[in-house]
Amino acid sequence: SYVLTQPPSVSVAPGKTARITCGGNNIGSKSVHWYQQKPGQAPVLVIYYDSDRPSGIPERFSGSNSGNTATLTISRVEAGDEADYYCQVWDSSSDHLRVFGTGTKVTVL
Amino acid sequence: EVQLVESGGGLVKPGGSLRLSCAASGFTFSSYSMNWVRQAPGKGLEWVSSISSSSSYIYYADSVKGRFTISRDNAKNSLYLQMNSLRAEDTAVYYCARESDGDYLDYWGQGTLVTVSS
Numbered sequence: 001s002y003v004l005t006q007p008p009s010v011s012v013a014p015g016k017t018a019r020i021t022c023g024g025n026n027i028g029s030k031s032v033h034w035y036q037q038k039p040g041q042a043p044v045l046v047i048y049y050d051s052d053r054p055s056g057i058p059e060r061f062s063g064s065n066s067g068n069t070a071t072l073t074i075s076r077v078e079a080g081d082e083a084d085y086y087c088q089v090w091d092s093s094s095d096h097l098r099v100f101g102t103g104t105k106v107t108v109l
Numbered sequence: 110e111v112q113l114v115e116s117g118g119g120l121v122k123p124g125g126s127l128r129l130s131c132a133a134s135g136f137t138f139s140s141y142s143m144n145w146v147r148q149a150p151g152k153g154l155e156w157v158s159s160i161s162s163s164s165s166y167i168y169y170a171d172s173v174k175g176r177f178t179i180s181r182d183n184a185k186n187s188l189y190l191q192m193n194s195l196r197a198e199d200t201a202v203y204y205c206a207r208e209s210d211g212d213y214l215d216y217w218g219q220g221t222l223v224t225v226s227s
Contacts, residue, residue, distance in 0.1 A: 033214075035214070041148075043214075048209070048215075049213075054215065088154075088213065096157040097168065101153075
């Protein structure tokens with residue numbers, strides 16, 4: 001089955017830029033979606049179709065996808081961005097599975 | 110406002126069964142595919158199952174195939190997950206989530222906790 005690999009943790013100072021990677025075989029050929037999950041809360045969609053933002057998500061959140069790596073970028077990081085982040089794709093080659101990445105904990109220093 | 114409210118979680122013994130429900134409101138339920146996603150304590154998200162708007166297409170993760178059954182009642186705006194032969198490793202918060210046209214999950218419920226323990 002398709003595997004998405006994320007770094008377990010990323011630390012960033014307030015006002016700086018956080019980059020969270022999501023690695024997968026030829027992931028650039030798939031659409032990647034990103035979710036933010038704060039402690040005790042349900043996940044929230046922050047990026048879809050690699051780089052589109054749902055309404056209400058700040059422009060500080062952006063995404064890109066090419067080759068074997070997709071990236072979620074959070075610019076001008078704020079304390080409220082501290083959360084777990086998950087990438088997700090639809091693996092149409094494997095019985096239509098929805099696959100989540102391993103998750104990345106973003107810590108704001 | 111889109112709302113998804115799960116219910117039916119609880120404590121069950123290994124080998125037992127449980128039926129989860131998800132009540133939807135604020136959108137035309139019959140027009141959307143729906144999913145169940147779970148999260149074991151302290152772990153990441155795991156997709157469990159999906160069902161198309163008319164129940165024509167149903168998919169399961171290998172970890173639950175043959176034990177769990179997803180269904181829906183569009184007249185009642187409700188999604189269900191029948192869980193049989195439960196194992197300790199099925200212990201998790203179970204979320205229902207609406208699937209957009211583009212296979213991303215745009216709205217999630219708050220989840221219901223299932224604990225499988227003797």
